[in-house]
Amino acid sequence: MVKIYLGPAGVPLSSKKRNTIDGIRTVKELGLNAMEVEFVQGVKMKPESAEEAGKIAEELGVRLSVHAPYFVNLCSNEREKVEASKARIFDTADRAERMKADAIAIHIAFYGKLSPEECYQQVKSELGEVVDKARSQGIKNVKFGVETMAKDTAFGTLDEVVSISKEIKGVIPYIDWAHTFARQGGRIDYGEIIDRLKRELGLTHINSHFESLVFRNGKYVDEHLPIENDAPPFKPLAEELVKREDLSITLICESPELEKDALKMKKVLEELGYKFT
Known part of the structure; x- marks a missing residue:
């Protein structure tokens, strides 16, 4: 049966202290078993703090x-911004490796003045350099997840993230189900995506985000809502997952409700027969 790791993007809102280690402990107390550490405003965590967080997470499962x-x-058309971006990706991977995290999620690029194909080739070159540097400096285990994106101006269609993952060893798609739903015009076939990731990339573990999105001016936009808004609906994904074998x-x-919605997701999965251990 599928193995599911479920938890919030960042420290749970109910955590008394707003730090990663207390967040991990709160996740465990809530009966959840995953947490994404958020460096979205910068990589400010010290290496030793990352190692300590990793030990606590390992102990608590x-x-x-x-x-x-x-x-x-x-x-970016500014070279210094590209180099700064590469440094941020590298630093994220370094801390992730130290805390024994399995993957990092990256909003990798905007097309800007480039065509999608030109941007693809640039991402391939620049990200390839970061991965090579990381591997040469002992960052051996963490996977570089290129996130699927909602905005038409951003690199991150499903096709793009699958393709780049084929070309650079150590790169994977980081599937944001709601972003993919938006990018596909408010449509999503969860089973088809899972099958594709297994068939084309041989993935046995999928890293993903889930939330709902705002609908405005005739399309879904990248503003997050609680999952009860069903944009996209969670239950069909849950139904698809519980019938799977050889998959985690x-x-x-990433809902604004964080652990409250994560626990709602857990309840849906349990009602379908999944048992969290």
Whole structure:
């Protein structure tokens, strides 16, 4: 049966202290088993703090992933911004490796003045350099997750993230189900995506985000809502997952409700027969 790791994007709102280690402990107390550490405003965690967080998470059985800073754009037309982006990705991977996180999520690029194909080639070159540097400096285990994006101006269609993952060893798609839903015009076939990731990339573990999005001016936009808004609906994904064999998945709840919605997701899965251990 599928193995599901479920938890919030960042320290739970109910955590008394607003730090990563207390967040991990709160996740465990809530009966959840995953947490994404948020470096979205910058990589400010010291290396030794990352190692300590990793030890606590391992002891408690909480699977960690990490979100890289938002200030990343490998297709910027300003060279210094590209180099700063690469440094942020590298630093994120370093801390993730130290805390034994399995993957990092990256908002990799905007097309800007480039065509999608030109941007793709630039991402391939620049990200490839970061991965090579990371591997040469002992960052051996963490996977570089290129996130699917909602905005038409951003690198991150499903096709793009699958393709780049084929070309650079150590790169994977980081599937944001709601972003993919938006990018596909408010449509999503969960089973088809899972099948594709297994068939084309041989993935046995999927890293992912889940939330709902705002509908405005005839389309879904990248503003997060609680999952009860069903944009996209969670239950069809849950139904798809519980019937799967030889698959594990991390579901990180990026709803504004964080652990409250993660626990709602847990309840849906349990009602379908899944048992969290």
